[in-house]
Amino acid sequence: MKSILIIEDEPDIQELLRAYLEDAGYQTTVAGDGVAALERFGAQPFDLVLLDLMLPKLDGFGVCACIRRQSQVPILMLTALDGEESQLRGFRLDIDDYITKPFSMPVLLEKIRVILRRRRSAGEDSRLRYRDLTLDLDTREAVLEGQPLDLTAREFELLHTFLAVPGRVFTREMLLSKLWGYDFYGDERVVDSHIKNLRHKLGRDYIETVRGVGYRAAKEDR
Secondary structure, three states, X not given: OOEEEEEOOOHHHHHHHHHHHHHOOOXXXXXXXXXXXXXXXXXXXXXXXXXXXXXXXXXXXXXHHHHHOOOOOOEEEEEOOOOHHHHHHHHHOOOOEXXXXXXXXXXXXXXXXXXXXXXXXXXXXXXXXXXXXXXXXXXXXXEEOXXXXXXOHHHHHHHHHHHHOOOOOEEHHHHHHHHHXXXXXXXXXXXXXXXXXXXXXXXXXOEEEEOOOEEEEOOOOO
C-alpha cells in the first residue's frame, strides 16, 4: 500500500483528501502546518507528498525546500495561486506536478497515479552510477569502489545534483537555492566549503571548477 503525506491546513479539505485517498487504496498521514509536516516527514518514509502552499508557521515553498534537501520523494503541489510565477517557483524546487484549487478529485487521483507510475518505470531502487561511484537515492548511500562514503545529507545532495547531469555547470546561486532553500541569505562561500569537503572525501577530481561561473561534474566520456 502506497503511503501519502497530506499537508493541508483547512480541516474540511484535509478530511476530504484523506477519505478520498484511503478509499482509493492509499495509506495517509495528515499535517496541518509546515512545521508539523516536516516532523511527520522525518518520522517515516512516504511514497508521495501532497503539499498545500498557503500554510501556517512555514509555507509550502519552505517545506518543499526542506524536503528536497534530504529526499527526492514525489511532490504534488496544491495551490490556490494559479499565477505563472508561483508555478515556476514550485518547479524550480523540483516538484513533480501541481494542481490548482478548486480541483477535481478524479483528476487529482489520476495525477497521483501517473507520478507514481513514472517513478516505478524509472526504477524503484533509484541507483545513479558515475564511473566507479554509485548513489542510492532511496537509502541515501554513496559507495566508491565498493566502499561506503561517510557523507552528510547536504554533501550527498550536492553530489547527486552534479552527477545527475554531468557536464552541466551550476552556479553558486543555483546550488544555494536548490540545497539551502530559496530564502537562504548566508555567504555564498558555504558552497565552496561543502565542495572542498566533498572532494576530500571522494579523493579524486569528480567535481570541476568552472572559473568565474561555478562547478560541474565532468562528462564520463572525457
